[in-house]
Amino acid sequence: MGFTEEQIRTFYADKYLPLSRNQAAFLHLTARSMGARSIVEFGTSFGISTIWLAAVVRENGGGKVIGTELVPEKARRARAHVEEAGLSEYVEIREGNALDTLRDVEGPVDLFLNDGFPMLALEMLKLMAPKMREGGVAVANNVVTFKADYVEYMTYLEEPANGFRSMVVPFEDGLAYSIRVRGREAA
Ligand SMILES: C[S@@+](CC[C@H](N)C(=O)[O-])C[C@H]1O[C@@H](n2cnc3c(N)ncnc32)[C@H](O)[C@@H]1O
Structure with a gap:
């Protein structure tokens, strides 16, 4: 049986659950090397990963991190943290269920951080x-x-x-790292 949106909202309401410093630094390097300017994040929480990603978008010459957060108070505080970090122009935080809020994202997306509720990870990837x-x-x-x-x-x-x-990068929690391929490679 799955969780209701209300149960998820309650469970996550006051928890940070951020990427570890190593994980975030690894993503920062990845995004920098690929010149990522369009980044999407499922699961913004209080905005820690968002700040890492927005900082790299700025380094890459500008662009956007689109984050999404189910819990309104967390979305509000994430925006405040991003503003405090001086990165607001590189961030849009959409409040609500990512299945709805990220539906109209326009590609091409360079990097997708799938860091919300695990049971939704596959649906979000699709x-x-x-x-x-x-x-x-x-x-x-x-x-x-x-x-x-x-x-x-x-x-x-x-x-x-x-x-x-x-591949799974062996950080403590296990980071599934996937590259989008098309054509003959994906046959
Ligand atoms: C692991 S935390 C994200 C941590 C954040 N990426 C960081 O590193 O700072 C997961 C977040 O996903 C949010 N979340 C869970 N299900 C969601 C959904 N369906 N839509 C949007 N956000 C969701 C939770 O409220 C929670 O704040």
Whole structure:
């Protein structure tokens, strides 16, 4: 049985659950090396990962991080943290269920951080995949810690026809790192 939106909202309401410093620094390097200017984040929380990603968008010459957060108070505080960091012009935080708020994101997306509720990770990946540019990167955190919740996600990535090449980077929680491929590579 799945969780209701209200249960998720209550559980996550006051928890930061941020990427670790290493994970965030790794994403920062990745985004810098690929010149990412269009980044989408499922699960903004209080904005820690958003700040890392917005800082790299600024370094890359400008662009946008579109974040999304279900809990209104967290979205409000994330915006305040981003503003305090002087990065507001590079960030848009959409409040609500990511399945709705990220539906009209326009590609090409360079980097997708899939860091919300694990049970939605695969649905979110399927939503974002067509918007990702070739060579774009999708990242999901905690795939080892919450292995059972990510079985379908990992199985999906392993199927070449779904258009990704992946590995799990062995950070403490396990970071699924996937590159969008198309054409013959994804056959
Ligand atoms: C692991 S935390 C994100 C941490 C953040 N990326 C960071 O590193 O600072 C997950 C967040 O996803 C949010 N979330 C869960 N389900 C969601 C949904 N369906 N739509 C939008 N946000 C959601 C939760 O409220 C929670 O704040």
